[in-house]
Amino acid sequence: MQGSGNDSTFPCLFMQHVTPDKIYHVTVMPCYDKKLEASRPDFFNQEQQTRDVDCVVTTGEVFKLLEEEGVSLSELEPAPLDGLYSSVSTQExxxxxxxxxxxxxxxxxxxxxxxxxxxxxxxxxxxxxxxxxxxxxxxxxxxxxxxxxxxxxxxxxxxxxxxxxxxxxxxxxxxxxxxxxxxxxxxxxxxxxxxxxxxxxxxxxxxxxxxxRTEEPEDVPGVQELYRDWLHGEGSEQASCLLHTSYHAVEKASSGHSIRW
CATH class of the missing domain: 3.40.950 (Fe-only Hydrogenase (Larger Subunit); Chain L, domain 3)
Structure with missing residues (x-):
């Protein structure tokens, strides 16, 4: 399942000598549940006192924000995004x-x-x-x-x-x-x-x-750089720690409308 928690953002920025406490990480998602997922304790770094994702905004909320600012996407000129890696083209x-x-x-x-x-x-x-x-x-x-x-x-x-x-x-x-x-x-x-x-x-x-355009994940230049320069290889302890997470049950109040799975 896709997650809004553990991802490669922190390793990428560490490579640029930026620590997590200097980052405010915002993700745009099509799902409201990503807000709940990002708030789970599984995605809180005790050592750095930071969250993997600080803010989740849905695509619908982004559109409303643009409307409030009087911005029309159809009238904007496309602009390239700054990449985290020098070798990665973000034109497409x-x-x-x-x-x-x-x-x-x-x-x-x-x-x-x-x-x-x-x-x-x-x-x-x-x-x-x-x-x-x-x-x-x-x-x-x-x-x-x-x-x-x-x-x-x-x-x-x-x-x-x-x-x-x-x-x-x-x-x-x-x-x-x-x-x-x-x-x-x-x-x-x-x-x-x-x-x-x-x-x-x-x-x-x-x-x-x-x-x-599609490409295989392992063929993406940024992924290769990440494993080579920061994670110390595909099977390393660093890769296992940073690219995997565990989910723990969250206790919920009982409700007459709850579904028994």
Whole structure:
């Protein structure tokens, strides 16, 4: 699951000799839940007394802020962003392959197929099950299933998945879970267009997203620099500490409307 907590921002800025207490880290997200995630104690650095993410603003909130300032995005000239690495061009936005969920199922699937079975996968084919938000991806060889992945978007599909897990009837090696139907492009914090339907807007956003140039995460020059110059290699203790986190249960007040998963 994508997180608004642990990321490579602090290592990048350490490379520029900037300490966390001198940074105010703002992220723009399509999801209100990222605000709750960023506030979790898991993402608070006791030693530095700083948070991994200081402020989360949704895309809809950014649009409202621009409206209040009388700024129209359509009238602005595009400008390049300053990169954290000298070798990284920020003239063109890039993404990884995997649709609008922001997840890494396709990347993990290709990597596992190559590393575990020596099979190169060009295109990942999804097979819808109950609906378009619950789909499977399989890798087969000589009639045998080698990899069995799935995506489950929306609470109804997630609930069905959890019930399968509880009954020991979940056949998947890897599941990508997103709370919003259709993934993050349909996040609750996304800006709304009053002159069109939500379905039409989502389709338009998906078309635009599909036009963004994609590249494999390990091929991004900044990622390579990060591992080489600061993390001391892919399997280092530094990489394990800074690029991974743990989630702990947050006690919630009982409610008559709560769902038993």
């Amino acid at each position: 936005p890039t993404s990884h392959r995997g649709g609008g969920s922001g997840g890494y199922l396709e990347h993990v699937f290709r990597h596992a197929a190559r590393e575990l079975f020596g099979i190169h996968v060009d295109e990942v084919t999804y097979r819808p099950l109950r609906n378009k938000d619950f789909q499977e991806v399989t890798l087969e060889s000589e009639g045998r299933v080698l990899l069995h992945f799935a995506v489950a978007y929306g609470f109804r599909n997630i609930q069905n998945l959890v019930q399968k897990l509880k009954r020991g009837r979940c056949p998947y090696h890897y599941v990508e879970v997103m709370a919003c139907p259709s993934g993050c492009l349909n996040g609750g914090g996304q800006l709304k267009a009053p002159d069109t339907s939500s379905k039409e807007l989502l389709q338009h956003v998906e078309r635009l997203y599909s036009m963004v």
